Amino acid sequence: MRNQPISNTxxxxxxxxxxxxxxxxxxxxxxxxxxxxxxxSKPVFNNGHYLYKDERNNIYMVLIKxxxxxxxxxxxxxxxxxxxxxxxxxxxxxxxxxxxxxGSHGKKVIKVESPHLPLSYMTIPPIDVVNGRxxxxxxxxxIKKVIVQTKEGDILFxxxxxxxxxxxxxxxxxxxxxxxxxxxxVFIQTETA
Numbered sequence: 001m002r003n004q005p006i007s008n009t010x011x012x013x014x015x016x017x018x019x020x021x022x023x024x025x026x027x028x029x030x031x032x033x034x035x036x037x038x039x040x041s042k043p044v045f046n047n048g049h050y051l052y053k054d055e056r057n058n059i060y061m062v063l064i065k066x067x068x069x070x071x072x073x074x075x076x077x078x079x080x081x082x083x084x085x086x087x088x089x090x091x092x093x094x095x096x097x098x099x100x101x102x103g104s105h106g107k108k109v110i111k112v113e114s115p116h117l118p119l120s121y122m123t124i125p126p127i128d129v130v131n132g133r134x135x136x137x138x139x140x141x142x143i144k145k146v147i148v149q150t151k152e153g154d155i156l157f158x159x160x161x162x163x164x165x166x167x168x169x170x171x172x173x174x175x176x177x178x179x180x181x182x183x184x185x186v187f188i189q190t191e192t193a
Contacts, residue, residue, distance in 0.1 A: 025130075025131030025132070025133075025187075026063065026065070026131075026187040026188055026189040026190075027039060027040045027041070027052075027133075027188065027189060027190040028040075028052065028098075028110070028133075028187070028188035028189075028190065029130075029131075029133055029185060029186070029187050029188075030086075030088075030098075030185060030186040030187075030188070031185055032088070032143045032146065032161070032183065032184050032185065032186070034138070034139070034140040034141070035088070035090075035096070035117075035119075035138065035139055035140070035141040035142075035143055036136055036137065036138035036139075037098075037112060037119070037136065037137040037138070038124065038130075038133035038135065038136050039052055039133055039134075039135045039136075039137075040132050040133050040134065040135070041053075041054075041135070042134075042135045043112065043121070043135060043137060045121070048113075048115060049111055049112060049113040049114065049115075050111070050112040050114075050119070050121075050137060051103060051109045051110070051111055051112075052109065052110040052111075052112065052190075053103055053107065053109035053110070054107075054192045057107070057192035057193060058107050058108035058192065058193050059100075059107075059108055059109060059110060059190050059191070059192050060082040060100055060108055060190060060191050060192075060193065061081040061082055061084060061099075061100055061110060061188050061189070061190060062079070062080075062081060062082060062189050062190065062191045063077070063078065063079055063081055063187070063188065063189035064076070064077070064078045064081040064084055064086065064148060064186065064187070064188055065077045065078075065186070065187040065189075066146065066148075066157065066159065066184055066185070066186050066187075067184060067185055067187070068183055068184050069183060069184060069185055070183070075157070075159060075184060076148060076156075076157040076159075078148065078156060078157075081188070082100060083100065083150060083151050084099070084148055084149065084150060084151075084156065085097060085098070085099035085148070085149050085150070085151065086098045086099070086146065086147070086148050086186060086188075087146070087147045087148075087149065088143045088145070088146050089143065089144055089145040089146075089147075090117060090141045090142060090143055090144065091141075091142050091144055094116040094117050094141075095114075095116075095117075096112065096113070096114040096117055096119075096141075097111075097112075097113045097114075098110065098111070098112050098113075098188070099111060099113075099151075110188075110190065112137065117139065117141055118139065119137040119138060119139055120137070120138055120139060121135070121136070121137055122135075122136050122138065123135060123136075124136050143161065144160060144161050145158065145159065145160045145161065146158070146159050146184070146186065147159075159184065161183060
């Protein structure tokens with residue numbers, strides 16, 4: 001079954017050089033199920049991490065929204081996300097971090113850092129593209145926790161996924177009815193300036 005787009009909403013932001021308008025669907029969507037990051041622009045692999053960037057302008061995270069997949073309820077929303085960091089932790093406590101950083105020539109970029117959890121890149125087939133996000137970084141990691149924090153480390157949001165108490169080789173975590181790895185999605189709206 002083909003994915004359905006989320007409804008459109010207009011957001012106004014004063015961050016950057018002037019007032020601009022954004023229409024959701026966002027530029028970056030993260031599925032916490034078999035972990036994937038879908039993007040509108042192709043991420044560039046550079047020095048062991050991926051960069052989401054604009055060649056001529058700074059690019060900022062201006063909105064982070066975390067929703068439950070089953071009913072669309074908003075779990076967290078941050079309209080001033082330019083200095084936030086999102087961190088995903090898998091079952092073995094390995095992390096994937098997404099944040100705005102200074103890139104080459106002093107331009108702001110969004111960095112996806114995953115030193116111990118390699119991500120594969122693919123172009124999404126045209127029939128499966130949703131809301132213009134044609135590129136995907138993915139792997140089958142089972143995420144147990146997502147944290148949104150400030151650059152200083154203050155926690156703004158934390159959500160842990162239910163885990164079975166004792167997975168075994170005959171009953172893997174992903175087969176357990178307690179393990180619900182697809183409970184939420186993370187959306188990131190970006191702005192260039």
